[in-house]
Amino acid sequence: MTHRFNELHDALRGVDGIRFADDFRFSDATTLHLGGRPVGAVHCATPDALATAVSRADSLDLPLLVVGGGSNLVVADGDLPLIAVAVDCSEIDIDTDTGFLRADAGAVWDDVVSASIDAGLGGIECLSGIPGSAGATPVQNVGAYGAEIADVLTRVLLLDRATGTVEWVSAGALDLGYRTSNLKHTGRGVVLAIELQLRTDGLSAPLRFGELARRLGVTAADAGAPGTVRRPASAVRDAVLELRRGKGMVHDPADHDTWSAGSFFTNPVIATADAAAVRDAVARLHGAAVADAMPCYPAGEGHSKLSAAWLIERAGFVRGYPGPEASVRLSTLHTLALTNRGGATTADLVGLAREVRAGVRDAFGVTLHPEPVWVGVDIDG
Ligand SMILES: Cc1cc2nc3c(=O)[nH]c(=O)nc-3n(C[C@H](O)[C@H](O)[C@H](O)COP(=O)(O)OP(=O)(O)OC[C@H]3O[C@@H](n4cnc5c(N)ncnc54)[C@H](O)[C@@H]3O)c2cc1C
Structure with a gap:
């Protein structure tokens, strides 16, 4: 294993956006602050670097774990026979005219939500405060407060690990379901970037979750059928963050x-x-x-x-x-x-x-x- 890791090191020498680390510990990289040490770790600062690192590791038959924010991982104690591939690419591109948002896989998900609202877009405010990376959101079809990423995800830039090809794949091909997709537990692909279609009127997704709607003062007298009322996305984000903090559902390293x-x-x-x-x-x-x-x-x-x-x-x-x-x-x-x-x-x-x-x-x-x-x-x- 160490020998093959050294081979990977040699194969990736000089590739832009790649950095090796020998002090990686899962207890530092997960929100549970638990887990042992991989054989080694490769940090990838661009989607290209991520695709190259995973493809090269696969060609050497090196077991690997893609690590975003480490907020959905339970990792064993001790030495682990795998390498960690840390996703550090973090660009976010927003087209305010069309409502399309593209984010690199390593962008912090809550930064994506915040940036979308600052740009006057709506649709992902209910997913505020979910820890982790943009690239992991399709993996378990993250969801909260009556919304899920499947509602707005149009496609993902995916490395298919069986073929080594990189292409935009439609959300419909990911079998997104309740806290699942065909990426979860299979490791069949690596998400390099995601694309979302958001609302350009700055309004939230329909408020489908009773506790959140009540917090925002929605009453039976409000226009529209239950679950159709919308509010400014920024107000919904504030309410969601408040509700989540009350339940300990916003990760705080000090708490x-x-x-x-x-x-x-x-x-x-x-x-x-x-x-x-x-x-x-x-x-x-x-x-x-x-x-x-x-x-x-x-x-x-x-x-x-x-x-x-x-x-x-x-x-x-x-x-x-x-x-x-x-x-x-x-x-x-x-x-x-x-x-x-x-x-x-x-x-x-x-x-x-x-x-x-x-x-x-x-x-x-x-x-x-x-x-x-x-x-x-x-x-x-
Ligand atoms: C306090 C707290 C609150 C949470 N609340 C919610 C919630 O409300 N709703 C919800 O759905 N989840 C919630 N989660 C779970 C978690 O935040 C999400 O599942 C999140 O999307 C995980 O992202 P990550 O980058 O941390 O993934 P990681 O934990 O790093 O990885 C999780 C899995 O995804 C894989 N993966 C990571 N990045 C990629 C990639 N780019 N391509 C392919 N595979 C990848 C990993 O290999 C691993 O199998 C919460 C977690 C915490 C700690």
Whole structure:
């Protein structure tokens, strides 16, 4: 491995925009502040450099991990048999006449949102405050407050790792779904840049999320059907950031309550026919009134979506669980975030993740699935 990494070093010598680093640690590069060391790291300052680095590493058969903001990664402790490819390219281009926005993969996503609003565009304000890079947004089709990147993504500049070709690929070819795409867990392609089509009137996307609409003073008397009201994008961004901060969902290196990977589990999607059994299990533990209040939303033909946070809380895991002495805890603001309080290891985190998952499964028969990408470690052991 080290030998092949040295070969990569030689192959990329003199290529513009490439920098090697031998002090890369995942604990410095992830928002959980956890994880060990790769064999080496290559920083790529332009989309061309990123494509070249990945293609050369692939031709040497070197296992690699593309790292954006590290906000959706659970990485094993210790030495890892892979190289880190850090995405550092960060240009943002905005055409205010047409509403097209292009961002390099390494642009900080929240800078993209902020720049779009400063330029008078609307459409991604609900995605304010999501940590990480622009290039990772299609990977799990990031979403929040009733919006997702699929709503505005037109195409991505993609390196196809099987063929080595670089071309613009339409969003429709990425199978974007709830916190997923055909890029997630496959590593089949590397996003070099993204293109969005935004609104030129400066208004937000329709406010589909009740809590956010209420925060913005939207009432039943407002014109239009529910979920169609729009507000100035800047006002929506401010409200979203305020709501997110209240839940510890804006990463702050000074605040351990935000040292997380965001929502640790996706909301479970189950066959609608099975929802009654879950409700019965809730009723047995907490009574009929609580069971009747169980969040359960339509999720496509024959399927329903439950709330992972609600189930975790009803299974007995309170905010801050298991307590102030633990190095890994549920956030004190949001039960769905597992947080590193400073001295934790990935093994500690995995232990708590397994305990929460088993607790929910034992109580309600529902298996939660982690949202982040796991590297060198597995929740199933
Ligand atoms: C406090 C907090 C709040 C969060 N809130 C939300 C939220 O509201 N909604 C939401 O959807 N997510 C949320 N997340 C999760 C996370 O921010 C997003 O998934 C984000 O898009 C990850 O971006 P990243 O650059 O940090 O990706 P990384 O963590 O660096 O990588 C994640 C995966 O994407 C791959 N990847 C990264 N860049 C590329 C690329 N250019 N091409 C191909 N693959 C790539 C990596 O190899 C890895 O498999 C939150 C996370 C935190 C810490």
